[in-house]
Amino acid sequence: MQSTSETFEELRKDFPVLNRRVRDDKKLVYLDNAATTQKPNQVIDAISDYYQNHNSNIHRAVHALAEESTEAFEATRDKIAKFLNVKDSREIIFVRGTTEGINLVAYAWGRDNVKEGDIIVTTEYEHHSNIVPWQLLTQEKKAQLKYIDIDDNGELIIEQLDDYLKTGKVKLVTFSHVSNVLGTISPAKEIISKCRSAGVKVLIDGAQSVPHMKIDLTDLDSDFYVFSGHKMLGPTGVGVLWAKKEILEKMSPFLGGGDMIREVHKYETTWNDLPYKFEAGTPNIADVIGFAKAIEYLEKIGMDNIRNHELELTKYALEKMKKISGITLYGTKEPEKRGGVISFNFNDVHPHDVGTIIDKEGVAIRSGHHCAQVLMEKLNVPATNRASFYIYNTKEEIDVLISSLQHVAKVFKL
């Protein structure tokens, strides 16, 4: 596909909700894509088709429907592996989302590998989902949780990682590939290479990266990588934990139950092979199958084209927003160093008031702390406004966002 703005605008016809009118018959301008993206007909239809024509439990029965469902479910696993350049699709574990993926690692890997006095390193710009599971683990184990701070540009102060690694106590470094608030792209390769030399494991929260740029997990070479389907056109309730096979094989299970077992006796059980050892219970079959269509859709456009489109929108928005008086922009000023996420404050108007007023103009952004209270403390604000872009957004929509801010100025007599 050619990556012109016209071709991206063409995509909008696949997303029925984008035709919605909201509030006082205003055209919907959906700029809350970092929270969740809209779904194209291809995904919605695949889910209906599954329930209408194939619905069955998987992996066990031998009847026709069960075979079809199992095949479609496992084909999604293979598709994800290929999409991320993972050689062995048994390393793809289905979870509910990024949060569950991180919790799985904290519980199943963390409990076996983290001892009293050990250190887990995270960063100041993490989502709560990459802080709280590690607080739970380090508190239980009497281990320590340490943070890599951010500088005034919203970038990680990597030298701090060197200091932590020198202690010899670090067991895991965990960070988001792209910050959900600042949009900062973390120097993942640099962090991984430092951790490799120190023999330390690395987990990457890819919730804001996999949907927006080409990710090659073989090339990147972390130990764990997690992301969510619903932030990349897929249904809610589907996420992926990828980890190296050697690590997964040594790990204890997370949830116990059906499908994750080989043999169950009264007092002992042997575990199933990968990936099923970590997929207890009936999985989210319909949504996993729907997620395959989302990946097909993104592949057809091309991840590099998607990245370029968002970069163009981000540059355009940053240029326009810089010119508005009273606006505070957070994060690096260099668009190339960030994803399609712009956090801002407008004069001293509380973000919730900004959000409510521009919602009346049909503009959907996120106002709040974005599940990143540690970062809000650092920025010394209670909350921010966040506009985040995806494939179907246009420059005209950014113009509507900008002009809706004029309404805020009017209401608050700025």
Added chain:
Amino acid sequence: MSGDPIYTEMIIEYSRNPSNYGKLENPQIVRHDSNPLCGDSIDLYLNINDNKISDIKFDGKGCAICMACSSVLTEMIKGKDLSDVKKFQKDELLAELGLEHLIKTSPVRIKCALLSLKALKYGVYSYFAEKMNDPDSAGNLKEEASNLY
């Protein structure tokens, strides 16, 4: 944007110049509360004499609705008997600012409007229960506070 159902002149004015904003020295009751999703976060300070709210102040950070409602609540409640605080209902507060419609139209923003009232009801409850060791006198304030929104 005249006629905005939420952002009236009164709300904007109160958000710019909140009343009873600040701390009390040696307050008998301090109650902190916050709305986890939007970042409203306030502290309410109260002094009680002769079963009356002899002084009340609040501080913290919040949206215009939260600031305006906290201001008006403190104005309405200052000098009142504790029995009046027990009777005080959210409708009275919302009506004072013309925000009754929020109950139906905005389940999210109603939390901003009622945060200070929640802190007040909890605060008075804890005064009876902890300071006076008389939870009965507080009646169902705690339950009311937890069911406000």
